[in-house]
Amino acid sequence: MSRERSEDAPLSAEEIGHLCRLARLDVTPEERAALRCDIGCILAYMACLDEVETEIAPPDPPPPPSRLREDEPRAGISREDALRNAPAHDGKHFCVPAVVRRPLKRGEGT
Amino acid sequence: MRGAPGTVSALTAALRNGALRLPEVIEPYLDRIRKRNDELGALLHVFDEGARSRARELQRRLDAGDWPGPLTGVPVAVKDNISLAGHPTTAGSRILKGFRPVYTATAVERLEASGAIVIGKANLDEFAMGSSNEYSAYGAARNPYDTGRVPGGSSGGCAAAIAGGLALGALGSDTGGSVRQPAAFCGLVALKPQYGSVSRYGLIAFGSSLDQIAPMARTARDCAALYNAIRGVDPHDATSREDGAPVDVEAWSQPPRDVRLGVPRSWLAAGLDADVRAGFDRCCARFAKLGARLVDVALPDPSWAVATYHILANAEASTNLARYDGVRYGPRAAGVASVDVLYAATRGAGFGPEVKRRILLGTYVLSAGYRAAYYARAARARLALRAAYAEVLQCVDALLMPTTPTPAFRLGEKLGDPLAMYLCDVFTIGANLTGWPAVAFPVGRNPAGLPLGAQLCGPLGGEDLLLGLVHRFDGGEPLPLPEG
Numbered sequence: 088m089s090r091e092r093s094e095d096a097p098l099s100a101e102e103i104g105h106l107c108r109l110a111r112l113d114v115t116p117e118e119r120a121a122l123r124c125d126i127g128c129i130l131a132y133m134a135c136l137d138e139v140e141t142e143i144a145p146p147d148p149p150p151p152p153s154r155l156r157e158d159e160p161r162a163g164i165s166r167e168d169a170l171r172n173a174p175a176h177d178g179k180h181f182c183v184p185a186v187v188r189r190p191l192k193r194g195e196g197t
Numbered sequence: 198m199r200g201a202p203g204t205v206s207a208l209t210a211a212l213r214n215g216a217l218r219l220p221e222v223i224e225p226y227l228d229r230i231r232k233r234n235d236e237l238g239a240l241l242h243v244f245d246e247g248a249r250s251r252a253r254e255l256q257r258r259l260d261a262g263d264w265p266g267p268l269t270g271v272p273v274a275v276k277d278n279i280s281l282a283g284h285p286t287t288a289g290s291r292i293l294k295g296f297r298p299v300y301t302a303t304a305v306e307r308l309e310a311s312g313a314i315v316i317g318k319a320n321l322d323e324f325a326m327g328s329s330n331e332y333s334a335y336g337a338a339r340n341p342y343d344t345g346r347v348p349g350g351s352s353g354g355c356a357a358a359i360a361g362g363l364a365l366g367a368l369g370s371d372t373g374g375s376v377r378q379p380a381a382f383c384g385l386v387a388l389k390p391q392y393g394s395v396s397r398y399g400l401i402a403f404g405s406s407l408d409q410i411a412p413m414a415r416t417a418r419d420c421a422a423l424y425n426a427i428r429g430v431d432p433h434d435a436t437s438r439e440d441g442a443p444v445d446v447e448a449w450s451q452p453p454r455d456v457r458l459g460v461p462r463s464w465l466a467a468g469l470d471a472d473v474r475a476g477f478d479r480c481c482a483r484f485a486k487l488g489a490r491l492v493d494v495a496l497p498d499p500s501w502a503v504a505t506y507h508i509l510a511n512a513e514a515s516t517n518l519a520r521y522d523g524v525r526y527g528p529r530a531a532g533v534a535s536v537d538v539l540y541a542a543t544r545g546a547g548f549g550p551e552v553k554r555r556i557l558l559g560t561y562v563l564s565a566g567y568r569a570a571y572y573a574r575a576a577r578a579r580l581a582l583r584a585a586y587a588e589v590l591q592c593v594d595a596l597l598m599p600t601t602p603t604p605a606f607r608l609g610e611k612l613g614d615p616l617a618m619y620l621c622d623v624f625t626i627g628a629n630l631t632g633w634p635a636v637a638f639p640v641g642r643n644p645a646g647l648p649l650g651a652q653l654c655g656p657l658g659g660e661d662l663l664l665g666l667v668h669r670f671d672g673g674e675p676l677p678l679p680e681g
Binding site for chain 2: 103110111112121122125128134148155156164171172173181183184185
């Protein structure tokens, strides 16, 4: 990955591309240029965090605030409701483009 | 609207003693929505027929001698990132166009159980990410005090609805100041409850460790009435908590003689608008006259909170928004041959520019090689900030500060500069990082007629104290609505 950076854009174009792949997010070339600039500026601002740790020491983290309810069986949403908003379904499943190809049967594809 | 009750308390009193009947109450609101909503962009979905039939149903109960609850007949707007079963809930995003939730948020169920009438769903910045409501995929909302200016965000539609006379109260959400900043810009009272005071069940997640559903209204008394209706533990939200007795602002009718309010003096220096400063000084003088003691306190530089917040909130957002993939809900990119392309194309077409920016920032701070430098460090900084705030609260009962650095700004003024937009929340973010309650309230208007706001913040469990103090301050009187 290229580490070449301009002063205004501490992220390289390749790094933005990598982030888009990690986030499963298409961006246009124009968006990519703007994002590179904006994210660079925002990350530069975040450098002020350097001062926090030197000036105030963090205490031990507290226990998480959540509490769990009793584990009791109860009805969830119905299959019909779960599928209600899906852009493609067959009445039982969400439909997506094929993920795993059907294995070839003997004699097929020859 | 002239002559109609302008507060929740006045309306419910008039309904209770029979001076008003509900159809007469709701029709002027629907009429005003028809006349003004296109201009204000406040509501994305209006429930005319639903509101009418609910008004008839509630009136039948009133006629039978029943009193449905403390919010009986109150027209309320609900931010469009809060679920209502069977009704469109877009979160201001193209990626949820056409989505209809299959369950209703606990807070909305409780609101309706108290007699409120949900009159519509309110505009917002996409996924509640923004401070001007200009990042909505369905158009900007406008400030009723000056329609060339923003109403604030992200709960800008809620604020515009109340200040525009389209509703008497609203449920927004507050992750970094999203009800308090619009309240400041539109002359309203808004409570960001302590984290966990209100169930998040049915709220579309943004930053789950920071999000709270939050009431907005015109007075502290009205805001307390909304809060009392929605608060409390919910088995559907493991972070919700029981927090004792309901808020009773009437118990605060005596001057707050022994209350010490801490003012972070160093925050009032550079960058603060002169009118905001003057309004804040008047607010301090009034609290002093009411008997409160004002004490200067030292809080950590607010830029630290902004940096910490934008790392944590965006990390959580990038995780929460991973669910929008074109499989289970929302529109799907057409003509794609593989699942990976389906995800990326759907998300690329469905999300707007600010949401993309935040997802990528969140992805960056969580990515291999940068997690320790950003996310882990911000998590420690949050603990350090909490400790510093808690220390200050050993000497004072609550903090008093301006809500925003400026009054409402012009549409488009900050759209080209995301960092400038983030700094709108410089004073409000602290309450989200600490989990403390905070109340924004109006402190008058500037010479141009724009509302000015101040904010009381903390301590844990202090909703009663904060709303009580604001009730002493406003005396039950709202800021007059703008002409229009």
